[in-house]
Amino acid sequence: MHEADLRARSPWSDYNEYSLVEIGPAQKLINSEIVIPGSKSFTNRALIIAALAKGNSFLKGILRSDDSYWCIDALRKLGVEIEVNEESVLVCGVNGKWPNEEAKLYIGAAGTIARFLPGALATSTNGTWTVEASKRMSERPIRPLIDALIDLGADITYLEREGYYPIEVHGNGLKGGDVWISGSISSQFISGVLISAPYAKDPVKVNIKDHIVQHAYVKITIGLMEEFGAKVTYTHDLNNMIIENSQYIGKDITLEADASTCGYFLALAALTQGKIRIINIGYDTNQPDIKMIDIFEKMGCTVTRGDTFIELIGPKQLKGGFDISMKELSDQTMTLATTAIFADGPIAIHDVAHIRTHESDRIKVICDSLSALGIQVEEREDGLTVYPGLPKPVLLQSHDDHRIAMSLALIGARVKGIQITDPGCVSKTCPNFFGMLKDLGLSVNFKDKEEDGK
Numbered sequence: 294m295h296e297a298d299l300r301a302r303s304p305w306s307d308y309n310e311y312s313l314v315e316i317g318p319a320q321k322l323i324n325s326e327i328v329i330p331g332s333k334s335f336t337n338r339a340l341i342i343a344a345l346a347k348g349n350s351f352l353k354g355i356l357r358s359d360d361s362y363w364c365i366d367a368l369r370k371l372g373v374e375i376e377v378n379e380e381s382v383l384v385c386g387v388n389g390k391w392p393n394e395e396a397k398l399y400i401g402a403a404g405t406i407a408r409f410l411p412g413a414l415a416t417s418t419n420g421t422w423t424v425e426a427s428k429r430m431s432e433r434p435i436r437p438l439i440d441a442l443i444d445l446g447a448d449i450t451y452l453e454r455e456g457y458y459p460i461e462v463h464g465n466g467l468k469g470g471d472v473w474i475s476g477s478i479s480s481q482f483i484s485g486v487l488i489s490a491p492y493a494k495d496p497v498k499v500n501i502k503d504h505i506v507q508h509a510y511v512k513i514t515i516g517l518m519e520e521f522g523a524k525v526t527y528t529h530d531l532n533n534m535i536i537e538n539s540q541y542i543g544k545d546i547t548l549e550a551d552a553s554t555c556g557y558f559l560a561l562a563a564l565t566q567g568k569i570r571i572i573n574i575g576y577d578t579n580q581p582d583i584k585m586i587d588i589f590e591k592m593g594c595t596v597t598r599g600d601t602f603i604e605l606i607g608p609k610q611l612k613g614g615f616d617i618s619m620k621e622l623s624d625q626t627m628t629l630a631t632t633a634i635f636a637d638g639p640i641a642i643h644d645v646a647h648i649r650t651h652e653s654d655r656i657k658v659i660c661d662s663l664s665a666l667g668i669q670v671e672e673r674e675d676g677l678t679v680y681p682g683l684p685k686p687v688l689l690q691s692h693d694d695h696r697i698a699m700s701l702a703l704i705g706a707r708v709k710g711i712q713i714t715d716p717g718c719v720s721k722t723c724p725n726f727f728g729m730l731k732d733l734g735l736s737v738n739f740k741d742k743e744e745d746g747k
Contacts, residue, residue: 297693297715301401301427303362306720307728310741313688314716314727316705317736323567325733327558329550329574331356331380333722334513336548337364337405341413341488342521344373346386348543350521353381355548359720360403367398367410371422386543389492394420394464402427402652402693402721407458408438408481412489415447417464426458429693433457433650438482441474442467445486445493469495469538476505478647483531484514490536491523499534506647507621509581516579520544549573552580554723555603556628557699561733563589563607564635564706570597570604581622588617588629592636613681614638619645626676627659627700633679634668635707646675652694652721662689662701686710695721702727706735 302309331354340361343350355361357380365375365382372392374385391414400406407430414422425431436456439449446468452459467489476483483499490497505511508531515525515534521544524537550573562569576583576598586603590596593608613636619626623645633640648655660672666684670677684704689711691698695718705711716739719726731737 297718298402298427298429301359302717302720303359303401305357305362305724306359306717307724308719308739309717311716311739313712313714313740315710315712315738315740316702316730317709317711318706319565319734319736321734323562323565323569323733326570326572327729329554329558329571330723332549332551332580333358333360333405333553334510334551334580335517336361337403337409338484338488338514338517339546339548340364340368340382340384341409342517342541343384343386343543344368345389345413345416345492346521346541346543347388348386350384350386350543351381351545352384353547355380355382356551358722358724359401360405363399363401363403364406367400367406370396370398386541389416389540391417391420396422398422398424400424400426400430402430404430404433404479404481407433407435408479408485409488411439411449411460411462412442412447412485414462415442415449415465416467416489416492418466420464421461423452423461424459429652431458434478437475437478438485441472441482441486442489444472445469445497467493469493469497471498471500473500473502475503476501477503478506478650480505480507480510483511487511487514487518487525487534487536491518491539491541493538496538497536499536501532505531507581507623509579509621513579520546549578549580551722552578552582553624556582556585556625557703557726558729559586559589559603559605560628560632560703561706562605563592563594563611563632564703566607566609568604568606570602572602574603575600576603582625584622585625585628591615592632611636612638613640616641616643618643619676623648624696627655627696628703630659630663630677630679631700631703634663634682634684634704636681639678639680641678642676644675653692653697655694655697658692658694658697659700662697665689666704684708688712688714691715691718693718695719695723699723699726702730
């Protein structure tokens, strides 16, 4: 079990004073239109690109979460002027030259910053920066990214364990040229190289040496780079990408809602025969987790796909009895696993071995959690099979993993007395998650740490 790393929690987080939360079913049918917070994926990509850019950028609809807080904090320590006003941010770009040539940076548990910032720092020809991460982030490998950046001319050293944070980056510039990188652990490694590539001396050709676990997030990166003026060409399978020498130009953009967060609220309607319409995202987004609505449709839900909204109505009985690859939307593995408990047949999830190295070993943790609930589950290296059952009310560990906590909370929509430790961990993605559940009618009760004798 991963204990909560409270240093990684930011002033934008909620619920840290509570030791646990208890979730119970709503008293009436859920029927609501809701707005989902901004996309974590878009927010941190846009912040770093805007910081590198020439000129100012106004980013509307950012996600106010731990990850974006630490991204803004790091950029400010590098000398970037950033003005935050609720969900909007004004970023004064530095044109590829960090004003502060020496700084100690802390990035919390943010995987996006951990993968995007080293290359952005390495583009500079002057400066030395140390980058420290949370305990769990420092256990997650980054060698494929760092090796690729070093191949492009970066000067980066590990300060403790080879292949892991903390690191030190010396401003040496990037020379460009051909680089080979693995995409089998995280597509964010590829994005980390891409974001920095326009500032290399010569064009950069990125070659994938194996496979990409989530193509859609690489496409999101390329799309944002192009919006800010980068010149990128690529093959359909993204195995070869060429980035010309150029510079980002400041831009005003509105960021999308977070499709990963949408999945929990769509699941809520699916589980309760309720109706949820999310009014600030359309089906045509490049975020892969929007495809979760297709899986719910396969399970018997009635869905409507709009240009600016998506809607789901839950059935009387969810359908199971199928196998599915979740490789491209692996963050929804746990959402599907908890929903599958209430289907009419088993659901087998495949191709998500890479989520064992995320905030927790997500396959093992969700299997252990379902077993604790009395649900039959089979664990495999690359996934799991969930069998239908009647969960018993128990205390479940969140393992300081926002997606584990939010997925397990869904069970409380059907079973009274589901308790989850450390509710504050949801601040990584959706700080007001439990408040949103309460607004939708679920029973949500917290226990203070003082009451718990802590």
